[in-house]
Amino acid sequence: MARTPQTQLAVLGALSIEPMTGYRLRAEIVQTLGHFWHESFGQVYPALSALQAEGLVERAEAGGGSGTPFRITAAGRRRLRELLGEPFQQPPPRDQLLLRLFFGDQVPADLVRRWLTEALTGAEEDRARYERLRTELEAEAAAEAAAGGARGARFRLVTVLAGLHGAQARVRWAQEALALLEEGGAPAAGPAGTA
Amino acid sequence: MARTPQTQLAVLGALSIEPMTGYRLRAEIVQTLGHFWHESFGQVYPALSALQAEGLVERAEAGGGSGTPFRITAAGRRRLRELLGEPFQQPPPRDQLLLRLFFGDQVPADLVRRWLTEALTGAEEDRARYERLRTELEAEAAAEAAAGGARGARFRLVTVLAGLHGAQARVRWAQEALALLEEGGAPAAGPAGTA
DNA sequence: AGGACCATGTAAAAAGTTACATGATTCA
């Protein structure tokens, strides 16, 4: 059984760029799609078997030593386009941090402050990473445009921009939230912080 | 079996504010936490049974006709605080839209444009809704501060601000992405659009 | 020879959704 159209989509999409072993496929998904997607081995291997059974991918006997890569077939490319054309919906949200903050009046003020400062730090790191990625991808996209060949970098850039805007929003929000709770909240307890 | 600490947390948290039937509990979660949380009946009822078996909630024989509400016990409040104190992690992301956009060079330009305009419209609607909620909650929070009593509105405001910043970021991103793909992209195909 | 990493898979458990079945209450 194909695990799910979603996993199929991710796997076929990745293989449409380059043939890969299951192991590397998963590594690429983690590294390259990691900002917005995730798959575990427990999904990738069964998905590959199912896709192979349907003739959408095939093993490409590699001379090289390690593992046999999978290659997408013509039918697989058709299926990929088909999947991309189907309507989709975002799953219902489940934000652990916001759930806890909602009940923030039930916990010590220090804990809430910690949640928010950690969120702020994380968001700032994300923002910096996305900035770097953006610079790289803008150069790549410009090169592609000049060469008139592949178009992929533009779309990868769009996904990175989503991450960047999101990270910026989280930074602003965390700062605003900290200020809001400070103002009129209980004063910081004890000499524990570094700030 | 308690479905999960997460569902437990949401259920105990909601009951810490007010006793409710399972049905209304779920409705409140959808309406009030809906921006960042979700539970289905299939989780709420088993979770309530499990919590009752552990003595964390109890049924409060209501004189009124419909259903018997659940009420949180003292042990339940302790457990809630305990759960709120435990470390947590955000689950790995799975963004259907970004996954599809990443492979955007494999689909017609019109489809990509549609994805982005729909995302833009949705984000604008979200933004307007969050703006309204913010106005309401700012008033509530001010009233609470003046009265010196409950503190809940400030935390609810913080969660709404998260939604607002996120929606604003999605609006900016979608606009930027549309502009980016227009510039140098294939011209719009056919006289189908309204723009 | 040994450690790190590449590679392939399976099995069990957890988490969550969806659909179904059933009945009470309220309101027009």
Added chain:
DNA sequence: TGAATCATGTAACTTTTTACATGGTCCT
């Protein structure tokens, strides 16, 4: 009386994670 909504629950299914088992390759 009939429809809408409130209410409670179960069962089957889907999806996903986690942990385990196993062996190859490459580098030192």
